[in-house]
Amino acid sequence: MGNINIDDGDYDKRTAMHVAAGEGHAAVVELLCKSGANVNIEDRWGGRALDDAERSKHHECANILKQYGAMVGTRQKGEIENSSKRREVRNLEVDFEDLEMVDRIGKGSFGEIYKCTWRGTVVAAKCIQSSRIRKRWLHSQMMAQIKEGGDIDEAIAAMDEATSSQDEEALRDFRQEISVLKSLRHPNIVLLLAYSATKEMEVMISELMKCSLLDVFKAHIVNGTKMKKKDQIVFGKHLIQGMLYLHTSRPPIIHRDLKPANLLIDFSGVLKVADFGLATVRPDPVTQKDDTFMMTGETGSYRFMAPEVFRHEQYTETVDVYSFSMIFYYLLDGKPPWPTLNGLVAVRKAANDGDRPPIPRGWDQRLQSLLQECWSENPSARPPFRQILKLVNEYASDVFHQDSNQIQVVQSRETRSLFRSLFSSRGNKKSKQQAKSYR
Incomplete structure (x- = not known):
């Protein structure tokens, strides 16, 4: 030696x-x-x-x-597991100073999203409204306005607004999202890369995505086009795969706020489930039909909300199946369920009158049956995502005569022109107003 x-x-x-x-x-x-x-x-x-x-x-x-x-050795099994968990936590926790802001790119239900550079990689940083990162962004904008001779008073007013106290409920939801995402690893779930938490601010760092499914819907509305059938099925399949992973995790995770705005699409055209602020972890059940975990309370977005949630009744993970059915209908039809109604009126019709969106007669019978089962008034009659995935895969093979993986590759190329039109049309005020009604 x-x-x-x-x-x-x-x-x-x-x-x-x-x-x-x-x-x-x-x-x-x-x-x-x-x-x-x-x-x-x-x-x-x-x-x-x-x-x-x-x-x-x-x-x-x-x-x-x-x-x-x-x-x-002297260490026990529990110590081994704990040391592994400690290493994982250390890898996820980062210093806020490691982030270099590039641009503010969006606003979520309780936070703002920034395009940043982190350790040489372009990422998305999501933070609560009054966090330090927002102040830092506004300060840079204020300095830029001053240099260009802009309205200084307006810039200062924006800075003052940023110093308002944090919304405790928003902070709680933000921490809940981080706690859920820390353990999730799946191609159809947005990946949490790191997070930073101090007394002054909290920020979550994730992979940078291209746009949301809602943005894609808006682009078609603005351009007067309809989504290709392959795209409809591929996006639907991506959503199913992500939800199957969540519902079969140990313990299972219920999203509770599935909607197009919370489904993000990466630069390769892969759809991923995001925004886990309302997600909840249910006890890990023995796989039996009578083993249920019931919750009550009104959570989520009205148009895609299950009737039992709106009625404040007990509910289980089947609420996600109902929400999926409404999103899948949106994919197939090109318009949201009840497009002429606002979300609150729409959910009232579903919850109080048992109303469901009309299914065109020309649709494939298998898809009609799937929608009807998934939005069943009886939650226990709604199929699990494993069964839904099997049906959609069989449908895709029969209709497109291709393996489902091959269909995904074709879809990612065909969506590029749509993405370009999406970002080029954002300045059209009339189009934006028209698209807003289809949330």
Whole structure:
């Protein structure tokens, strides 16, 4: 081995023996043992090679180590899990000063979104209304206005407004969204990259997205076009996949505020579920039909809200299935459910009169049946997302004669021109007003 110390470790004091045992390389473990390696050397958390071998069920490695006098380390299983969680938290927590603001790009239900640079990557930073990041943005705008001879009083007034006290309810929802997103990893869920929390401000850093599904709907309205059938199905499938992941997580997660504005689309045309401020985590049930978790209270956006939620009745995760049906109808029809009514009147018709949007006779019978099942007045009759995904995949294969993955690739190319028209039409006041009524 020359001048190399066989027991040298990395930053975490993990040696070649730790790695070989943990990955099941029995021949390497035996060679290291014969070469005089310390079989009981501990890493930074008190773990030994035998711990790694037994945890990964590499029995041959464990037996070799025991022959050379190896013993288990001083740390327990719970300590291992806790150290892993601590490392995960440290990786997510960042210093606000690491963010370099580029532009303010949007405003959410209780926060504002900024395009920022973070560790060399362009990201989205979402923060509550009165946070320090907003003040910083306004200050930069104020200085720019002053340099250009703009209205100084107006800029100062905006700064004063930014110093108003934080809305406690908004702050609570903001923290709830972070707590939910921290554990979620799925291609159809917006990815939380990091967050920063101080007494002065709280900000959530996530991947930067192109636009929302609502923006796409608006673009079609403005341009007088209709979404291609493939796009309708692909966006619907992306939503289904994201919701299936949430509902089958341990514990399951109920979104409770599904609507087009909360469904974001990335630069490749992939739709992702976002905005978890109203999401709730339900107890992890044993998979039985009679095992339910009931909630009450009016949460979410009216037009896409399940009737039982509006009526303040007990409800379960099937409220997300109802909301999906309304969004899927919007995708297929090009207009929202009850387009001539405002959201509150629409949900009253659904909840009090049992009304549902009219389904055109020309639609495929499978899609008609799916919508009717998903927006059923009886929550227990609504199908789970696993069943919905199976039906949509079968429909896509029959209609497009393609695998669902192939359909997604085609869709991402066809939406590029739509995205360009979307951003070029945002200055049209009349078009914006027209599109606003279709939320």
